[in-house]
Amino acid sequence: MSDQKESIIRVSVSEAAQLFGVSTKTIRQALKADELRYIVVRGRYKINFISLVEWSQKSTRRSNLLKNQGLGQYVNQWKISNKKYSPNPKSIRLVE
Numbered sequence: 179m180s181d182q183k184e185s186i187i188r189v190s191v192s193e194a195a196q197l198f199g200v201s202t203k204t205i206r207q208a209l210k211a212d213e214l215r216y217i218v219v220r221g222r223y224k225i226n227f228i229s230l231v232e233w234s235q236k237s238t239r240r241s242n243l244l245k246n247q248g249l250g251q252y253v254n255q256w257k258i259s260n261k262k263y264s265p266n267p268k269s270i271r272l273v274e
Contacts, residue, residue, distance in 0.1 A: 188217065188224035198234050199247030208233060 191209075195202045205225070208214050215229040234240045234248075244250050 187227035189227055189230070191223050191225070194225050194230055197249055198230060198240070199243035199249075199251075200240065 189197065191202050191205045194205045209216060209223060213233050215226040216223050234244045
């Protein structure tokens with residue numbers, strides 16, 4: 179890993195629920211059970227995105243919700259089929 183400071187992405191309770199295909203109640207229950215890392219900004223929860231991904235993968239049900247009702251439902255639409263706009267293999271720098 180590089181020496182650069184890791185960028186932390188934080189989302190609100192409602193954003194987390196939409197992204198992961200679960201209810202806001204489910205997110206709030208996870209917060210109450212200390213299953214997610216968060217900070218409070220102006221009285222609102224800001225949840226660490228990495229902890230959300232880890233949390234979603236601990237349960238088969240949540241993992242399936244992510245795939246079917248959350249972000250995962252759009253993955254097939256994101257695949258690049260036009261080679262003209264795909265990354266040029268020469269321009270990709272390999273990290274060792």
